[in-house]
Amino acid sequence: DQQVKQNSPSLSVQEGRISILNCDYTNSMFDYFLWYKKYPAEGPTFLISISSIKDKNEDGRFTVFLNKSAKHLSLHIVPSQPGDSAVYFCAASSSNTGNQFYFGTGTSLTVIP
Amino acid sequence: DAGVIQSPRHEVTEMGQEVTLRCKPISGHNSLFWYRQTMMRGLELLIYFNNNVPIDDSGMPEDRFSAKMPNASFSTLKIQPSEPRDSAVYFCASRQEILNTEAFFGQGTRLTVV
Numbered sequence: 001d002q003q004v005k006q007n008s009p010s011l012s013v014q015e016g017r018i019s020i021l022n023c024d025y026t027n028s029m030f031d032y033f034l035w036y037k038k039y040p041a042e043g044p045t046f047l048i049s050i051s052s053i054k055d056k057n058e059d060g061r062f063t064v065f066l067n068k069s070a071k072h073l074s075l076h077i078v079p080s081q082p083g084d085s086a087v088y089f090c091a092a093s094s095s096n097t098g099n100q101f102y103f104g105t106g107t108s109l110t111v112i113p
Numbered sequence: 114d115a116g117v118i119q120s121p122r123h124e125v126t127e128m129g130q131e132v133t134l135r136c137k138p139i140s141g142h143n144s145l146f147w148y149r150q151t152m153m154r155g156l157e158l159l160i161y162f163n164n165n166v167p168i169d170d171s172g173m174p175e176d177r178f179s180a181k182m183p184n185a186s187f188s189t190l191k192i193q194p195s196e197p198r199d200s201a202v203y204f205c206a207s208r209q210e211i212l213n214t215e216a217f218f219g220q221g222t223r224l225t226v227v
Binding site for chain 2: 002006034036041042043044045046049089091099100101102103104105106
């Protein structure tokens, strides 16, 4: 059973515009959330994280928003750049149930120059 | 540190053969994860070790899969016998759990079973 879901397999955005990637989760015990970026033939690399005590975390062009009541988080990239084209994975973990990371299926972002 | 090191990068084997994937975590990290990437399930957690002890192996698909972590600097994932449906990219990741940091991934092993 997929505890972390990314319902959009792909997204295309014009360079300079905002990219919004979405993620839903089912386990209310999750208290730490992360976004990873993956280029072809490489391992995923960490992008940004958020603890459940916050509802927003910002790092440069990247902002993650957490809506605990809706069990939803999103990643905003502003402005989008062609180098942002990659697969983005959402992940979640719970400090109460072992700290292992559960990942979604990924969203492939294409930023069009 | 060189990061998480996986070997081999690519493995092609015939159905029925034994396959062993290897991982060297980042020095000082006390958690290690094995993931399998597929189109249908994304990054699927197979097994999670903490301080060399398997904590959660509920993601291991069946008895053909086994994983070991004999010491803090080495882990293996073995498939015996391998089947074509095992073809995927397998990732190893490590983390320093006390610091509650993110997990760092290796570059993966692309396994093809023909």
